[in-house]
Amino acid sequence: MSVDQEIKMPSTNASNVIGFGLMVVFLLLGGFGGWAAFAPLAESSVAVGKISADLDKKNLQHLEGGVIENIFVKDGDEVKKGDMLLKLRDVHIKSQLDIYKAQYDDALALYARLVAQRDSKDSVVYPDELENESIKQEQDNIFYTTKKSIEDEKIISQNRVVQLENQIDGLESLMRAKKSRLESIKEEILEWEDLYRQKLVDKLKIRELDREQNTIEGDISQTASEIAKLKEAINETKNQQLLREKEFTKQTLGELVQAKSMLFDLKSKILSVEDTLLRTNIVAPIDGTVVGLNLHTIGGVVSPGRDILQIIPQNSKLIVVAQVKTSDVDKVKVGLMADIRFSAFNVQKAHVVEGKVVHVSADSFMDEKSGMPYYEAKIVVTKKGEMQLVDYGFELVSGMPAEVMIKTSQRTVLSYLVKPFTDMIARGFNEE
Template structure:
């Protein structure tokens, strides 16, 4: 018998035992032509071996896939940056660059001179403001001296004409008031006066003395009467105390009938009489006090009669002096306001001079220098250069929103630098040290939400043929963040599960 063994070849199967088939019960003569003996042969052993081999390999593959583990990693893109932020050096003021002290790639230390602006304009403004301020201060010193009574103070600067006239008028008015006050005080003789002035002052003083003496005699008489009334009042007050005590003592006897009611009433009348006399004396004292006060006022009025004109003139002069002082004080206040404005402008100018010299804030390397020649116009809104700190480089990467769920700080990372092929230069190991707490919004370069992260590198170079290749800030990279180990079987089961899940949905 010929059969197909599966490999495209025909195999004849024979059997040592002869099998004689039972002829069919038919009368068809044509069937007799096929009545031949069937010869069967036992199959060879190598086909069974193939089946067993396939079964063993399948079982071994499943066992290996169930036990063997591979690392699962999340890809992330980014670039190398200094561990400290790059410092953008900006000039707070606009100006023209006078001197450039560095070039791109120069290493500088904190405090080193970078760029100098032209300070000509700022220095001219400072000198102008300072001169005006000095003049205003000297004016105020002169006005203050006038207000304090130092009329002989000469101004060291040119004073406005109106204030010169005011200060002269003030000096004349003060001199007149001193003369009038000397006449009032009676010491005009100590001043330098003319003979006529001296005689007038003398006669006025003599007349005033005469009237005051007459009024003083009247005061003395009234005071004497007041003293007599006071003595009599005190005597009656003592007498009243004695009689009131007697009245108190006999009041109980009168109630008990020890003395006659007439005696009691007489004593009571005596007490009332003394009280009436005391009241009269008190009224007399009040009258005398009023008379004394009136006499004293008369003395004062007598003194004021001859002084009234002087006092009025002093008052008028003082009012005029006060008006002048008010104008001088206002000038001082206005000057102080102007000085305050100048101080503010001087402060701004000094700050501008300070900002005209730009120094390095940190140690690092000069990068992206905008000014390459004197005359460059520096703008306050744009950095004139950048300083890359001399610190270790770290990998700043962006992790997509769908991968962030399995990533934790402390995971190991393989960093591959795009500038150096991995097959030749390998990668750099690192550790994920920081993950942003919130996602960054999409941008044109990354049109999806990403989480910023930082990878600290184990080394700052690549090794190629025993040669160290230094890394540079700004190099792009691809990072593989190792999140976990999974069996090969779990990967296949996830694939089949996802395929099965996709069949449940219409779309």
């Protein structure tokens, strides 16, 4: 072998090594590029939230509010339907109820008395529900006093009519006597006129009888007029009595209507106050667990309409209520899958539980702490996620914090790497 050949050999070996190295690099780049071009990469929207009971969760509020007399439960207590949770003071309500019941008893007794007056009964029949004897006695006194007054007026009117009728009888007897005397005088006049025609007597006696006839006829007319006046007085007395009876009946019926209306009004008020009194005992509407108790002080005030506590039903399905950024809401849709992580479980390995978006709010909310707007998303644990919870030994509790990664889309690693450059180029063209 010549010296020249020995000198050239290392150059050939170096070229081979370089070529091999380049080939390896190109293969790696090509493999990575192929993998980057086709390997899927999930794009996610990250949201924070907490575990909450499903829609069956019961929020307890109080319509009127009040002052706390006693608290019987605390957060985490298991309760049965009908169990006492809180007791509000009821002294004022009971006092108001007693007033309405007393007024109702008065109205009930009044109504019974007016019915007896309307129907001209001999006594008042009270309903069985009225037990207050003093009220009954008071209405009985009014009833019998009124009844006696009416009967006395009727007796006075009847006596007046009898007196007038007796006067009429006397005048009619007098009139009959006068009429009889008148007939007798007329006969005497005829006889005396006959004698006068025979010239046996003078006309003096005839004139005397004529004067007496005229007097009697005048007396008869006056007596008839007096009888007519007495009959008119009788009719007037009877009409006045009838008018008084009608007026009394009308007044009784009017008072009956008012008493009936008063009864309905008081009954409505009693039912309303009884309902309010019943609500001073705040009881559990369902079986479940007490959470979110906002009141802890005896003598504290319960505001009307504000949440007092919540009860999570037994075996209630738990969901994750998460706050989605307003910038991501256009990508978060119902039906998207999600990965849920629970930071409350102190484990080294990051356990992921599968979930699914079942609701996205139509409008945004404002976070009271941060003041930032957000949309509310509800994520339910899937069947697979439930099995994962069992495998991990996790037991979810309402209020537990959670981190949710909602899988909004799929793209390749390559598109993810080049996206900043494509976005920059697009902005450059837009600026031009």
